[in-house]
Structure formats: C-alpha cells, structure tokens
Amino acid sequence: MLYLELFLQGLLQGSIYALIAVGLTLVYGLLRILHVAHAGLYTLGGYFGVLVYNSSGSLMLSGVVAMFGVGILGVIIYRLCYEAILDQPPFVPLIASIGLFIAMEELYRILFGSYGISYANPPLQQMLPLGGMYLREGEWVTILVSIILIGGLAWLSSHTRLGLAWRATVTDPQMAESFGIDPIRVRYFNFFIGSALAGTAGMIVGILNNLVEPTMGSVPSYKALAIIVLGGLGSVRGTLVAALALGVVESFGTIYLGNVLNRDAIAFVFLILVLMVRPQGMFRGI
C-alpha cells in the first residue's frame, strides 16, 4: 500500500512537471528556443492565483486569471523579447531568456515582497481518502486538471484546423507558409497555450504549498529543461512520459535514497542514466 501511495505521489508531482514542461517543449519544437523564462511565467501564475483569490474569494475566477493572464503575457514576452532575435544563433535567445527570468524573479520580489504570499483561507486543503489513498482535495484536483488540460491539448492538435496548422509549421515552416498558414499566428498560439499551462501549474503549486514566493520558479527552470531533454527535445508525448517518470523516480528516491542524494540529484542521475541508454531521449518527433 505504501508503494502504491508513493507511486501516486510521484504521478502527482509528475503531472505538475508535465504542465510546466509541455509549454517549454512546444516552444522548443517550434522555434528551437530554450525558454528559461517560462519558469517565471509559472511563478506569475502562482501570484495571479493567490492575489485574485484573496481579493475575490473565487477559485474559478483566480483559475481563469492565472491561465489566461499568464497565457497572454507569454505571447507578449514572445513579441517583445524573442521575435526580434529569432534569426540570431540559439545562444542569443537563451541568454535573453535567462536574463529575463532573473529580472522577473527580482521584479516579483520588489512588487510582492520577499516573504512570499499565502492564501488567506487556503482552499482544497481537506484530506479526501479515495480507495485507501490519502490525498488532499487539491492533489486530486491537480491530477484531474492535468489530465483535462493535456487531453484537451492532444485533442486540439489532432482534431482542429489550428492544431493541423501548428503541426505543419513545426514539421516544415516554409511549406506550411506556402499553404497559407500564418506562421506568426501559430507562434502566438504556441506561446499562449504553453504559458497558460505553466500559469495553471503555478497556481496549483501555490495552493498545494500555500505559499507563492518570488523564487518558486527556480527549480522548474532547470528541471523542466531536464525533462524535455529526457523526453527527446520537442516531443510532447516524450515530455509527458518523462515528466511522470521523473515524478515517480523522485518520489521513491526521496524516501529510499534521500540520505545519499537529494531530490534534484536523483532527477539528474536518472537523466544521465536514460541518456546513456538512449542518447536521443525517450521519444522523437511531435
């Protein structure tokens, strides 16, 4: 039973990683940019969630603001920061992205204070044992939201014209453009979806920890990179599998290897081991 519970805890952590890493992999797949500032958008989702909830008391409203607000900001970041340097070598947007991320962290500290913000009446904290599994309401909601959002994304990309246009642009941008697909719109769409997922993840983590801090993006900033490498850069399916696998490995590792390695070290040992066997990552393609 304990093993099952640790496994479920791992899936829970993994689904949070998945929400964050999918956006990163979408951006990499389309533009070949390692978008480190993505983790700054994740933090912003946490702030939107806690600020709107504390002033309105509506979980729904704060969820909508976290998702759409962060989604729109993601598009703005693309427009203002990346668009101008797309034709530069890859390290230029990477450096811009790291700089932007650090600036965002310090901006949150200046705007919202260094102590972090907590929910005044933390929602979804009650224990809800289902099938012998002790998870809080918020943790069940996390799993549910991840399934809905990522399932929705899969449906969007395989069943709509927008999804078709997006996949075509990833595969061959010039060919897609010659068929009348507007690459700019696809990029906006891409950043919007990816950022909205990260914003949602930030809000969820803010509720689970009951704490939103300026530096809460620091772990996702590098762990999400590890996940997309593990999943085979640019592959959404690979990223999902890698995120869940990493969550489970960390969950067991924290208990049984915790005295030797900490959670981050376990994650990177796992990354190295997988890359030794499969240098191309777990999956290739979209």
Added chain:
Amino acid sequence: MKLKNILSLIPALSMFFGFAWADTVKVGFNVPLTGFAAADGESALNGAKLAVKQANATGGINGKQIELVIYDDQASPKEAVPIANRLIEKDGVKVAVSGSYSGSTRAAAGVFQAAGIPYISAFAIHPGITQAGKYIFRTSFMGDVQGRAGALLIGQTMQRKRVVVITLKNDFGKSLAAGFKAEAANFGIEIINEYEYSIRDRQFGSIVAKVRADKPDAIYASGYFFTAGPLVNQLRSGGVAVPVIGQEGYDSEQFIKIAGAASEGVIITTSLDRDSNSPETRSFITEYEKLTGNKVDMVAASGHTALNVVVTALRKAGTRNPEAIRNAIAQTQLTAATGHISFNALGEVRKNVQVQIVRNGDWHYHSEIRDQTLLAPPES
C-alpha cells in the same frame, strides 16, 4: 596627458571624501537581500537598522553616529568573500556583522579573521564559523546546541520516545540533526527513521506517506518557515497528528500564515520569548512592529541583538582599534532582546534556550531550557 591628470585626482578626491565620512562610525553588514534567502535578509536588516537607530538616538558612539554599511551577499559564499574584502579595504570598517546564512558567513569569517577585524554572526549556526579564530563571535545558538535542546524537549519534557527525524539538507539542518542524534539516546529517544530534503523542496507528499506508515510519537523536523510551513501543513492534512518539534528557522509569523490551522501546537526551540517580561525584549517587539509594520521574528531579534553587542563594545572600547573592540566584545555582559549575552573562549554565546508553541495563531511561551551543561557550546 589629460586622462592622467584626472586619474591622479582620484586618490586625492577619495581622501577628501574619506575625511568627510570619518564623522560616522561604520559597521559592516552582509545580508541576503535578493535570491532565495531575501525574506530572512529583510528581517535581519530591519532588526539591525532598528538597533542602529536606537543607538544613534541615544548619542551614537561617543557623539558620533553609527553608519551601517550594507552589502547584499545573496547568502552565497562566493559573494561573501569579495564583500568582506571590500568592507575591510574600501569601506575601512573596524567591526562587522553577518545577517546571513552559514555558507556565506563561514566564507566571510575567514577573511575577517585574517584581517584581524571582529565579526559577529547574528544567526548563522554552523560550528565552523567561530572556529575561524578569535575575532569571530556568534550571538545565536550553534546548531548542535539547539539540536541537544530539542532532544531534551522531546525525550524529557514531552516524554515522547519514538521519533522520526526530517532533516533539511544544508549546514543548518545537518548540525541540528547532529546535536539531536548525539543526545537522543540519553533521553531515551529511539530514532525510528530519518529523511532528508533540500532547501528548494516544498512538496513532501512521499515523506508524509512514509511517516504515516512509521507511526512515530513525535517528529523532529528542521527547516525554515518557507519549508517548514508547507511540511507541517502537508503532515497534518496527510493525517499525521503527532507533535512536530522545530527550531528557530520556524520562528516567524510567516510560518503560521503558511501552515494555517496546521501550525497550532507546533513547538520550537529558539532564542526569542515573545511573552517575556524583560523590558529589552518588550521594547524590541513594540519598536520593531512600529518601524516595519511586521511582527517580530527570530532573525530580526538576532540582527538587533548582534548590533547591540557591537554598539556596546564600541562604546566601551572608545577607540577604533580592532583589537580593543574585539576585547570589548569578548567581555560582553548585555541583556538584549534574545536574553542575556556573554561569550565563552571560542566566541560562542552562553544563554538559555526558549521553547515556544503556536497557540491561537501566535507564538507563545512553552518553557525554557536552562541546563547549562547540556547547552554548553564547545570552548575550542
């Protein structure tokens, strides 16, 4: 030629300004104001500023105002070393205080010791800090000392014997755990399991699941408010109801905000007694809240205490000779916000450990540990 002329002016100008500044007595202060430790840094700085303000209002140092020379060290050793050099060489401070964590304080301590400038650690707890040499002091408890106090609290005061230890994997958590484990058996405590986590962890689901299966009588968990808040919250909502015993890292109203109702009944060892009747502690609590609008915490009280030790020593020494200042610090007998301060031969503070408990959403007096044999810091 012109450039050379301008360059030659620089030493002259700096000498001029140097004289202009000589009207104040400078005290160096390294503190994390950005990065992950910025919250504690803000408290430490506010505590220190309050002490300086109070000292300046009561005549400064023999009529001269005290100036706090502040640098942001991001709680990072690689920032702390150049800052220490700068404080000594550029700013010319004759005494300095660390309002930072163990890593950076330890790194800076070596520099101050080599330069023969007295340096006080306000709340960094690693044993290596004072071992740097005779110019280094500490006004808070060493981790080991507080860990031993935790063992007494759990095994003797609370009579809990089956304990799970959850350790924050850094200097702070490690030295607490070392002290706790060294004394645990003497108080009849059996440590049934130990888990470690990193300072960036906020999700403890798997540890909670395992602790529930371990069925302990009590949990000894080290951490700061930003890790302990989520941990305690998750333990309680995960159905673990046994007492949680923490340390001074929890000691902040932020802990109560984060953990919410789960914080009720959490007990910690610390150096600030909020229910104290001592006029020094009471005035610190009122003045700090008036100055910052925040409630007091251990870090602010420690920053305040360390600066007060410096002020008292500077007044007593009456000179800017670092050796005289060091000797004055070594002979400190001062009642500060965190209790009576005096130092042993190693520069470690001797004082009682305060035990606080969360009741009705606030920290309150639980007990006091006065066993000076148990609490005695090492002499060398």
